Amino acid sequence: MTMVAQQDGGKLQPAMTPEQEAIYKARRRRRSIALAIALTVFAVTFYVLTIVKMGPALFDRAL
């Protein structure tokens, strides 16, 4: 199938039909959600790691 290309951000990209564009946007949305979940897990992991490594000493300080 031959398609017409278009300039997109300085790069030559094949043009998409409306259906393909819808799929593209749906995939981009799913990737964004996956990245958000990964970053959240990363932050929670660091928090838990800090608590576990410091242990009871975390609360053993002068007020």
Added chain:
Amino acid sequence: MERPVTYIDDSSSIPAMAGGARVEDYLTLLKPRVMSLVVFTALVGMLVAPGGINPILGLIAIVCIAIGAGASGALNMWYDADIDAIMSRTRNRPIPAGRVTPEESLVFGVVLAVFSVVLLGLATNWVAGAFLAFTIFFYAVIYTMWLKRATPQNIVIGGAAGAFPPMVGWAAVTGTLSWESFALFLIIFLWTPPHFWALALYKQGDYGAAGIPMMPNVAGEASTNRQIVAYSVLLALSSLLPVALGFSSWIYGIVATLTGLGFVYLAVRLWRQPAGTEMRRAARALFTFSLSYLFVLFLGLLTDHIALQMGVL
């Protein structure tokens, strides 16, 4: 400026371009099947190591080792995209299929590698962190970029990368490397050549077309079969090292003996087959058995260790 662009028509997909990948494509880059074996062997290495580790830190360590293995896979797929496109087994991987660009795979692999090493170092100790970094380097650079296309010994030396995970798991608990952890390394190291050569024997055409010097293509089938028998015997003997070194008992000893004998039997049967369809069938049988062999062996080691811990033995 407009000009025609041709690509494979598939109404359910979009043109191969940056940003068109599915989440599943990124997961494929991590080589989940390889990762599952890495995770399991690392987990066993961690559980049979003397001493203990906080369960949460242990869980984080396993996740780090899994992500490190995944990073190696992504870097491997980035570098090997050209030969992956030639082989039937690999041509549908995300990069040769055009769903992920090489640059995306490279960045994905590097970010995950750095993340996994730093987090493992912080969660456990820097011996484990450094060893994980070395493992990723060994797989991505020593094996993928250098040995794989250069020598028929590629899988022998490169197999070390897949054998390191139980040592990383051991180091995560103890902070050191010991002869016991080396025994676990040796088992996987000696398992790798017969496993991959059995695969190469019935996928010879693929490897030959891609220009990868696998042993059957370079040394011939007869020589490969002899070497498979030699490595299988060494593997069966080395699988008894945990008993000899005293960190497992008769339960594991029985499992190692039976599975080792099975491995050697299938290797000898392959060696005795004349070239042709029967030989390829025997190679496939050995390859299939080798997949479950390592799992069963390490499961036996884990069961044995749990029985010892519970005072059953």
